Amino acid sequence: MSRRRFIAGNWKMNLDRAGAAGLISALRAKLPHDPGFDVAVFPPFPYLELAVNACAGSCISVGAQNCSHELKGAFTGDVSATMILDLGARRVLLGHSERRHVFGETDVIIAKKMATALGIGLHPILCVGETLDERKAGQTSDVVLRQLREGLAPVAAAQLASVTLAYEPVWAIGTGVNATPEQAGEVHSILRNALAASHGRATADSMRILYGGSVTPDNAASLLAVPGVDGALVGGASLDASKFVPILEAAQR
Numbered sequence: 262m263s264r265r266r267f268i269a270g271n272w273k274m275n276l277d278r279a280g281a282a283g284l285i286s287a288l289r290a291k292l293p294h295d296p297g298f299d300v301a302v303f304p305p306f307p308y309l310e311l312a313v314n315a316c317a318g319s320c321i322s323v324g325a326q327n328c329s330h331e332l333k334g335a336f337t338g339d340v341s342a343t344m345i346l347d348l349g350a351r352r353v354l355l356g357h358s359e360r361r362h363v364f365g366e367t368d369v370i371i372a373k374k375m376a377t378a379l380g381i382g383l384h385p386i387l388c389v390g391e392t393l394d395e396r397k398a399g400q401t402s403d404v405v406l407r408q409l410r411e412g413l414a415p416v417a418a419a420q421l422a423s424v425t426l427a428y429e430p431v432w433a434i435g436t437g438v439n440a441t442p443e444q445a446g447e448v449h450s451i452l453r454n455a456l457a458a459s460h461g462r463a464t465a466d467s468m469r470i471l472y473g474g475s476v477t478p479d480n481a482a483s484l485l486a487v488p489g490v491d492g493a494l495v496g497g498a499s500l501d502a503s504k505f506v507p508i509l510e511a512a513q514r
């Protein structure tokens with residue numbers, strides 16, 4: 262089963278208004294109308310609308326980096342999936358390791374966000390990944406499988422087509438130490454086999470699993486060559502067109 266590749270840029274809490282606009286126009290200039298794979302950017306909330314407008318008519322889709330578990334109400338500081346959709350963004354990252362480990366989000370809250378986001382038609386990317394201590398303790402598979410199971414718990418079979426997965430080992434994020442192609446391939450297989458057991462082989466084969474964690478122009482091609490690695494969720498290297506464009510080019514080959 263061939264899955265369309267997907268390269269996403271998670272800007273995290275970076276760039277300003279001019280930087281966001283400049284980056285998108287630089288990407289648009291390099292990308293054909295249909296490069297043959299999916300491209301998305303995930304700007305900070307204040308620049309979502311700017312990004313939606315700047316990406317209009319291009320192949321680049323736009324998503325938020327997080328959303329509230331509730332659709333509206335007294336949740337000071339939170340942003341709802343409805344608001345994200347209202348601005349024209351179509352995607353959302355859920356369970357990113359920084360949300361889990363810096364902000365203490367649990368599998369339970371991430372599952373609620375998943376249900377809320379899917380319920381109104383956003384397309385989530387569910388991120389899973391182990392810490393270095395968990396890897397050293399031989400718990401990688403237990404951790405990612407628990408995050409997968411809990412994150413997908415509220416998802417109906419018919420909704421799975423709207424969900425993308427991302428394996429982002431915590432120890433590889435922002436460290437310059439990427440998972441090797443073998444390490445990425447091993448965990449992607451674990452995830453896909455679990456999906457096959459829970460949802461059937463055809464569904465498992467249709468779902469995209471991205472790799473994230475210190476993806477650069479230097480390692481993108483070797484990571485994307487791994488069977489079962491369907492794309493990349495890029496942090497730091499997505500902030501600079503001179504680094505993100507070569508990663509997009511690697512996906513095209």
Ligand code: 13P
Pocket residue numbers: 271357429433434435436437473474475476494495496497498
């Ligand atoms: P880096 O590419 O900066 O390691 O970040 C990865 C990431 O967290 C993407 O969501």
